[in-house]
Amino acid sequence: MKNPDEHIRSLIARKIAGEASPEDLLALQAWLDEDSGNKVVLDQFERIAKLTSTHFPSDGPPIDVDVEWGRFLKSTTRVRRLGTVDSGRWIWRIAASFALVAVAAFSIYYFVERTAVVRYEAKTTTTKITLPDGSEVSLRKGSYLVQAPDFGKSNRSVTLHGEAFFEVKRDSLRPFLILAGTTTTEVLGTSFSVKSWDDQSSVVVSVTTGLVSFRDQGTRQELKLHAGQQGVFVKEGRRMGMPARANPNQNAWATRHIEFDSSPLSDVVATLNAVYGDKVTLVGTTPGTCQVTVTFDKQSLESVMKVLEATLQLTIRQNGDHYEIVAAGCK
Amino acid sequence: MASSLASFEALFRQLFKPLSYFAMGYVGNIDDAKNIVHDAFIALWDRYHELPGDTNYKAYLYTAVRNRSLNYVRDRKKVIPLDPGHVERPDLDQNPMELNELEREIAYAIALLPERCQEVFLLSRQEGLKYQEIADRLGISLKTVEAQMSKALGMLREHLGEFLSIILFLWWIGVIW
Structure with missing residues (x-):
């Protein structure tokens, strides 16, 4: 032919x-x-x-890939744990059963300790974890992180589903890799976040300190991102780019460092809710003059609200740990 | 070697669904299809570290799933009890056997195209996009689109070799048009 x-x-x-x-x-x-x-x-x-x-070959009954991946992990674990012991005579069977126990014990040790697939999950709240290389990760609620086997020995690779803020320990010999969707983010030592939810249309990397390489495996595009910069990968059409003005509070949920620069009150409330977890409500509209320029570093919501109350002449109704802004003077 | 599980997971997540539907074309039900795909992934995982870095895993998996599916169908045929009261007759209103087989071969041939080539080809054939639109969508040059399209057609024709006579035959007798 x-x-x-x-x-x-x-x-x-x-x-x-x-x-x-x-x-x-x-x-x-x-x-x-x-x-x-x-x-x-x-x-x-x-x-x-x-x-x-x-002819579309790609359609059929629904399949939950998460479930199937879990099944795969389970079955490979079992496959690795079972050593096949070939036994001919009965004397050997006794010896073999001892050997089998030993093999199983060793395999469990081997599997769990050496090639274990460690999966971290933040089920109910943002969770801070420390990886074997000393890097720290704040994992946002609903996210999970899978650590590659031999992490910290032959590699420093993790797979992320959801959103996480990384403070990576410097190691110039072993770059730290984050796989998220089709993208790879590579760093030596720095702090930044990766946002990659399965149900969202893009993957976003926001750098707080240092230099980060953000790549797409499929199209081989790459962005070098510096402190304060953001890279966006749009899944549909596989485009990569940097927004002209990065949101300075993208990582505030993890760093508790919040910056407002002539921000309208409605934006301020949205940011506070993202950082402290839906505790502030803005009732009604506020005058356009209600703008805030202030920086908070690791403050409690209570002290943030006190500062805002004084600077903007707010009337606040407090209900337990919930704040309702009912009026704003804003002179 | 670096990030082996992470890259394997990415591969699994990318291909599990399409492979399952592909296997279903042979075995006829989704549960057996999924089992076959699982077995193929487990077999690949056992050899994953030994395979050269430039292995085309997609082609590898599609071929493995296809072979396992064909074996499955062959083994099944042997054990089906021939109950005279319940002989399965081919339903003549359904697609004839040859067409199913042809569809599977086409799915297989398309699946084996290199990723970029496949993307360009499907955007043209199934979404009906113009060359320029494909170039814009994928952020590549018009020249690349042209080259990938003609590469795709060439590869499909090579792969479908022996089936082409069936294609033409079915076309002549008016089953497909």
Whole structure:
């Protein structure tokens, strides 16, 4: 099944895609006239094209890939734990059963200690974890992080689902890699966050300190991100870019460092809710003059609210740990 | 070697679904299809560290799943009890056997295309996009789109070799058009 040369193939491809110019069609006709067998070849290409336009191989009953991946992890664990012991005579069976226990014990040790798949999950609240290399990770509620086998020995790789803020211990020999969707984020030692929720349209990396390399494996695009910068990868269309103005409070949920620069009160409330967990409500509208320029570093919500109350002449109704802003003077 | 489990998980998440639907084309039900795909992934995981770094895992998995599915169908055929009261007759209203087989072969041939090539080809064939639109969508040059399209067609024709006569035959008798 020899294919026609590149030039003819691209003419055929153009014809099939509806891109052929009159000149292309003439050239194709000239090729057809050369040899009666060429018509058969063209027919074959057109049949293939026709069939491939209607048959989607990628549909069927719903499949939960998370569940299947869990099943895979379970079955590989079992496969690794069971050593096959071939026993012929009964004497050997006794010896073998001892050996089997030993093998099982060793395998469990081996598997758990050496190639264990460690999975960290933040089920109900943001959780701070320390990885074996000393790097610290704040894992946002609903996220999970899978640590590669031999993490800290042959590699420093993790897979992230959800959102996490990393403070990576410096190690110039072993770069720290975060796989999220089709993207890879690589650093030597720095702090930044990766946001990669399965149900969101993009992956966002926000750098607090240092330098980060943010890449997409599929398209081989790469962004070098410095402190204060943000990289966005849009899954649909696989585009990578940097927003002109990065949100300075992107990592505030983890760092508790909040900066407002002429921010309207509604933005302030939204940020506080993201950082402290939906504890502030803004009732009604506030005057446009209600703008705030202030920096908070690791403050409690209570002291943040006190500062805002004084600077903006707010009227606040407090109900347990919940704050309701009912009026704003804003002179 | 670095990040082996992480990269394996990415591969699993990317291909588990399409492979399952692909296997279903052979074995006919989703549970057996999923089991076959699981077995293929487990077998791959056992060899994952030994395989050269430039292995085309996608082609590897599609081929493994296809072979396992064919074996499954073959083994099943042997054990089906021939109950004279309940002989399965091919339903003539359904697609003829050859067409199912052809669909599977096409799915397989498309799955084996290199990733970029496949992407370009499917955007053209199944979404009907123009070359320029594909170039914009994928952020690549018009020239690359052209080259990938003609590469895809060439590879499909090579792969589908022996099936092409069936394609033409079915076309002549009017089953497909």
